[in-house]
Amino acid sequence: AGDKISLIPQDFFAELCEQIIQHLNHKIPGVNTAELCQRIQTSGVEINVGDLAKITNTVSFLFSSAARNNLSTEELVTTLGNAVSTLPKHAVQVIRHVWNEQGKSISVTEDAGNMSTVGQFVDIKWKLGVAMSSDTCRSLKYPYVTVMLKVADPSGQITDKSFEMTISQFKNFFRQFKEMAAVLETV
Numbered sequence: 001a002g003d004k005i006s007l008i009p010q011d012f013f014a015e016l017c018e019q020i021i022q023h024l025n026h027k028i029p030g031v032n033t034a035e036l037c038q039r040i041q042t043s044g045v046e047i048n049v050g051d052l053a054k055i056t057n058t059v060s061f062l063f064s065s066a067a068r069n070n071l072s073t074e075e076l077v078t079t080l081g082n083a084v085s086t087l088p089k090h091a092v093q094v095i096r097h098v099w100n101e102q103g104k105s106i107s108v109t110e111d112a113g114n115m116s117t118v119g120q121f122v123d124i125k126w127k128l129g130v131a132m133s134s135d136t137c138r139s140l141k142y143p144y145v146t147v148m149l150k151v152a153d154p155s156g157q158i159t160d161k162s163f164e165m166t167i168s169q170f171k172n173f174f175r176q177f178k179e180m181a182a183v184l185e186t187v
Contacts, residue, residue, distance in 0.1 A: 004051045006088040012040050013091055016052075017098040020060050023156040024067070024106045029122045030152030031056050034160075053157055059095070060156055066099065067106035073099050122150035122158060145170040 005013065019031045033056055037049045066076045077096050080087060124147065131142040148162040165173060 004047065005055055005091045007045055007047050008040060008052075008055070008091075009043065009045065010090045010094060012036065012043070012045075014094045014098065016056065017059060017063075017094055018102075020056065020063055020156065021098060021102045021106065023152075024060065024064055025102075029120045030156035030158040031060075032158040034158070056157065062095070063099070063103070063106065066103065071103075073103065076103070120152045122152050124149050143167050 022028045037052045131140045
């Protein structure tokens with residue numbers, strides 16, 4: 001990850017570190033690496049989402065480990081210097097600055113580790129469509145619902161998941177949501 005970090009401009013790396021700290025503090029559901037990657041690529045840097053996701057996971061692990069071990073800024077930087085010789089200077093400076101400013105705000109509890117084994121729901125979008133025809137069938141007139149979910153996985157990566165349902169599947173899906181809402185009303 002060290003060689004890929006050197007590709008990321010300092011301001012984007014600082015933004016990534018800030019978002020990771022916010023995620024670890026449960027202020028945001030995760031880091032939208034796809035959106036950040038697109039902005040970095042627009043600035044002229046060649047990096048792919050997979051590499052940015054690896055960097056995000058590495059820095060997230062670094063910050064959460066430092067919080068768990070209650071490291072000071074200097075202890076973190078010394079540990080980084082001993083462990084990672086390939087880390088560019090600008091990245092070490094950003095990590096030092098972000099950790100110095102916000103590192104102590106990360107609260108690490110035993111429950112947080114257990115809770116984060118499941119992804120977190122971020123957003124849902126849906127649309128209704130009708131398939132009119134295809135290569136093999138002249139007249140389909142087949143209605144369907146496309147559902148797009150944004151989910152933050154345990155490491156904080158935000159991913160988009162989408163699926164299609166027939167109208168009867170959607171009605172069943174809707175009925176189950178109504179049942180969940182009714183149960184939540186009693187809590």
